[in-house]
Amino acid sequence: MATIKDVAEKAGVTVTTVSRVLNNRGYISEETREKVYRVMREMQYQPNEIARSLSRKKTMILGMIIPTIAHPFFAELTNYIEKHASKLGYKILLCNSRMDQGKEKEYIDMLTSNRVDGMFMSSHTLEVDEYKKLKQPIITFDRRIADIPYVSSENEQGGIYAAELLLKKGCRRIAHITGNLGLDLLSNQRTNGFVKSLRGRGVEPIVFELGPDVFDSEGYERVITELLEQYPDIDGIFASGDILAMNVIKVCMSKGIDIPGRIKLIGYDDIEMASLVSPALTTIRQPLEEIAKRAVQLLDGLIRGEEVQHDNVLPVTLVERSTT
Amino acid sequence: MATIKDVAEKAGVTVTTVSRVLNNRGYISEETREKVYRVMREMQYQPNEIARSLSRKKTMILGMIIPTIAHPFFAELTNYIEKHASKLGYKILLCNSRMDQGKEKEYIDMLTSNRVDGMFMSSHTLEVDEYKKLKQPIITFDRRIADIPYVSSENEQGGIYAAELLLKKGCRRIAHITGNLGLDLLSNQRTNGFVKSLRGRGVEPIVFELGPDVFDSEGYERVITELLEQYPDIDGIFASGDILAMNVIKVCMSKGIDIPGRIKLIGYDDIEMASLVSPALTTIRQPLEEIAKRAVQLLDGLIRGEEVQHDNVLPVTLVERSTT
CATH class of the missing domain: 3.40.50.2300 (Response regulator)
Structure with missing residues (x-):
């Protein structure tokens, strides 16, 4: 399999340049970028994502802690989270916590051990102390824990x-x-x-x-x-x-x-x-999709080291159908 | 933060021994194992999971490619997949493919670049050739692609x-x-x-x-x-x-x-x-839970390099309620 060195040689650039193209970092001319991508395609180069995350210190994976994906509310919320997160290049790791409090602790450990870049937390357990200790980015839904930013509706x-x-x-x-x-x-x-x-x-x-x-x-x-x-x-x-x-x-x-x-x-x-x-x-x-979109923006902001808004409360609407 | 070297020193063992305990590899006496775990707890040692996956060549993450998690059938199937996979220590990466065929290709690339150990495939797109090329473990639902093992019902x-x-x-x-x-x-x-x-x-x-x-x-x-x-x-x-x-x-x-x-x-x-x-x-x-359980067993088997059963067809039952 082609290595990053092979790609650099064939493209006539340095390994650092190929790495910059892959990581979207530093200044690279459009011409060089295109050449590197073309060579990667030609050589069927597959970057080793794990090695890349180790060097970037980013996995581009976000955890989604919810009680259970079998509940339609959380399924629909997760669907929108995935939709908007994927636009920014993130993948979603599904964390069903409800049946097992130990599992939630496990997911938090995963955050600490850098397997995910950040987490969305919509769990219903009472153990909030574990979250307060964390330095890594978290966004909660409908829950105010210390100074963790949250998204909610009215x-x-x-x-x-x-x-x-x-x-x-x-x-x-x-x-x-x-x-x-x-x-x-x-x-x-x-x-x-x-x-x-x-x-x-x-x-x-x-x-x-x-x-x-x-x-x-x-x-x-x-x-x-x-x-x-x-x-x-x-x-x-x-x-x-x-x-x-x-x-x-x-x-x-x-x-x-x-x-x-x-x-x-x-x-x-x-x-x-x-x-x-x-x-x-x-x-x-x-407004489920808006809630999800806002949560993704906030978490991405925190991961990039930006200051984000702490309280995010979106409007609700009355929908009259046939039961009233 | 404590490193693996700190843990080894305090426990009076070599770094290799700590690594063996972490990776559950090689012979380690129960006494040593317990001592290492005790010291890890005392020092609040968090293994760097990414570095570990690099050395183990395993991420313990499985991809789940489905049309959309918003559909209750896939939400319930995914819920059971997560339940049984987590018993074996795997996490589930959610891959909603439906709205975008390019996304499915992206997920397959992720498999190739070793970010996940294996994949469950329940997508409805026609692009099966991409799957045939892969050497990595895949299990499909309700779909027969080349010699990829599948789970289905009658x-x-x-x-x-x-x-x-x-x-x-x-x-x-x-x-x-x-x-x-x-x-x-x-x-x-x-x-x-x-x-x-x-x-x-x-x-x-x-x-x-x-x-x-x-x-x-x-x-x-x-x-x-x-x-x-x-x-x-x-x-x-x-x-x-x-x-x-x-x-x-x-x-x-x-x-x-x-x-x-x-x-x-x-x-x-x-x-x-x-x-x-x-x-x-x-x-x-x-039998959704049985389907999920079988699929997890099969994928885990493939990841471990075992031979698994190719055709897995589970029984269906008629449930009479009030619409007939």
């Missing part, structure tokens, strides 16, 4: 939109089902905005919190069934995620409860499936 | 199950909507099994093939609407994927066509969402 406003719509539609016995509020996530502000807005109109909502382990349909169904049995007069539900809301539709159908006839329902996120289910789900749309 | 049997159920339920005007049959995928056998089985019973199905670019809900809806308008007397539909089937439900609902009253519907895959939609989808279940 969670409180999302909660307010949901409250206002349910009230406008005449709901008075209103429930809110949310993930575990014990985790220090910015998404908890959805609940704050929702509850505050209802109270301001004299309505006290029933808040149902999922346990920290409830993250699958079976768990969701159990909680929803319990809620509907305990409060049979509920006429409006705000679920803190679309998948959760879809489970509400499923449980209501099985109990013969008409949506939106007897219960109005609002989800959160606007994943692709939200418009596909029947009835199509009214939801609060997070 | 696609033909899945088609037969669907045909038999629709006939049993009294359907006589039957349609089949499938992905592009021009791609040389083993999943095309679903269509073969379905069509052959119906013809054997004197029923000629209407086969509707999606264009190679139709991979989103908008495209699906257009094709389904066209089918229903062209053949208003259809009483049974077999869709070659669950997401496609969910789009059939959506279009039928919007047209006031009752499922299963007027049209019986069967999907394929049994993604998690299949049991969540209303009406819950009857489908052909692919």
Whole structure:
């Protein structure tokens, strides 16, 4: 196989010049660049990427720590992250952390041992101390940890939109089902905005919190069934995620409860499936692609040693469909 | 930061011994191993993973080439791949290829330049020649390329199950909507099994093939609407994927066509969402976790230089829910 020395010789340049072309570093004339690339193609030269990362101290790999890629919200977010990261030449290493806290620690070790250039963190575990210790670039989603920059959306406003719509539609016995509020996530502000807005109109909502382990349909169904049995007069539900809301539709159908006839329902996120289910789900749309794009810009900036904006909060919108 | 030399000195062993412990290579007594690990912990030694991969010629990273992680089928498959690969110490590099054929080529180059130890390939592009040239380990899904080992499920049997159920339920005007049959995928056998089985019973199905670019809900809806308008007397539909089937439900609902009253519907895959939609989808279940587990075992075997089984076809099952 051709080496960098062979390429340099055939192109009539120094090894340093070929290296500069490969690493896009230093001044190289367009003519030289083209010649080097042509020779590399002719000789079918394949740079050894690992050796290159060792010398550049860059792997061009970014870690994406999420609870599980099987959840459509994280699948769609990761899809956009990969789309925008790849435009800058980065690859994405998938880190599903949820089932195993030890795995998250392992991913952080990987960051420390320089296998990735930076990380996106959207994990739901409580172990934030490990992140504070790191000097390497991290961007979090919906989470404020020390001085790590984060990307989020207007969670409180999302909660307010949901409250206002349910009230406008005449709901008075209103429930809110949310993930575990014990985790220090910015998404908890959805609940704050929702509850505050209802109270301001004299309505006290029933808040149902999922346990920290409830993250699958079976768990969701159990909680929803319990809620509907305990409060049979509920006429409006705000679920803190679309998948959760879809489970509400499923449980209501099985109990013969008409949506939106007897219960109005609002989800959160606007994943692709939200418009596909029947009835199509009214939801609060997070601008997923914009969130991903911003996160990639921020992480790339940190990797390049730039100062970046610490708080990045993007707008949400109300999407009315058939469940309200 | 502590170096490997510092660790060796403090543990009273040679650098070679520390390196052997790290790489799990050569004979090391349990006592020595424990001592080295203890000193590494005490000194907070972090091995430089890139330097290690250079010396081991292994990165412990596997590429996963799929059309898009935003599609629930690939998200769930990737989730299981990651789960089983991580048990063997591998990380997964996510390669979304669909929107860009150049990207797939880039991923293959990455394999050639030794950044990943092996690859799983579940892409839908036609460029198979690039794969044939490679000497590095690859496992494909639902695709037979030269002597590359593949994992698949009983696609033909899945088609037969669907045909038999629709006939049993009294359907006589039957349609089949499938992905592009021009791609040389083993999943095309679903269509073969379905069509052959119906013809054997004197029923000629209407086969509707999606264009190679139709991979989103908008495209699906257009094709389904066209089918229903062209053949208003259809009483049974077999869709070659669950997401496609969910789009059939959506279009039928919007047209006031009752499922299963007027049209019986069967999907394929049994993604998690299949049991969540209303009406819950009857489908052909692919054993996703088993497929992923087998693929990981095969790729790990190839990386270790073992001979592995070329054809790996796992059983499918019929899951009857509310659409038939």
